[in-house]
Amino acid sequence: MYQPYILKYDYNDLEPHISKKTMEIHYNNHYLKYLKNLNDALIKNKFNFQYPKEDLFDNIDIFPIQDRDTILYNAGGVINHELYFSSIKKQENNVSIPEPLQSALVKKFGNIENFMNQLIELASFLPGSGYTFLAVKPNQDLYLLNLPNQDSPFSYDMVPILAIDVWEHAYYLDYYNNRKKYIEELMKIIDFTEVNKKYQEILNKN
Numbered sequence: 001m002y003q004p005y006i007l008k009y010d011y012n013d014l015e016p017h018i019s020k021k022t023m024e025i026h027y028n029n030h031y032l033k034y035l036k037n038l039n040d041a042l043i044k045n046k047f048n049f050q051y052p053k054e055d056l057f058d059n060i061d062i063f064p065i066q067d068r069d070t071i072l073y074n075a076g077g078v079i080n081h082e083l084y085f086s087s088i089k090k091q092e093n094n095v096s097i098p099e100p101l102q103s104a105l106v107k108k109f110g111n112i113e114n115f116m117n118q119l120i121e122l123a124s125f126l127p128g129s130g131y132t133f134l135a136v137k138p139n140q141d142l143y144l145l146n147l148p149n150q151d152s153p154f155s156y157d158m159v160p161i162l163a164i165d166v167w168e169h170a171y172y173l174d175y176y177n178n179r180k181k182y183i184e185e186l187m188k189i190i191d192f193t194e195v196n197k198k199y200q201e202i203l204n205k206n
């Protein structure tokens with residue numbers, strides 16, 4: 001079975017940006033439910049967990065057609081949440097974004113402020129529920145995109161390195177319908193060291 005991602009902070013560590021209650025519910029009631037549903041669907045299909053769950057997207061055709069939507073939806077729910085939880089940290093940002101991510105972002109977006117503003121605008125206007133991702137294309141280009149529900153950039157041949165969960169359960173208790181305020185607050189605690197690590201791993205693979 002796929003094992004749960006362990007948070008690198010306590011539920012109350014992200015306050016005042018995200019409340020203890022929101023984090024508790026988000027992790028236990030939402031994330032762990034996706035993980036259980038994914039494991040259940042795979043066990044039902046006698047899957048032997050031979051590869052990382054990110055590879056399920058490229059191998060989805062080994063499963064019967066009637067189970068593919070369930071597997072993709074819950075695999076997305078697991079992977080997207082794990083990336084979201086690992087994209088944030090307890091301390092507010094006070095240093096510049098590490099290299100090589102900093103230079104890549106400046107090359108793509110002109111400067112870091114533009115990147116931040118584009119990300120905030122994109123996430124603010126995502127219709128319904130979904131995620132805003134910073135992802136890496138096969139040609140190593142950085143790309144900002146919105147995807148609905150639990151869709152994953154892996155389904156579009158991209159590797160996500162930063163995820164912003166904009167489902168209402170991520171912010172409603174703390175910010176009600178003010179999604180933009182939630183995203184602005186979240187940007188203060190993005191773990192760019194972690195995002196950079198993921199970016200570097202992709203560069204090293206190619």
Ligand SMILES: [Fe+2]
Binds near residue numbers: 030165167169170
């Ligand atoms: Fe969520």
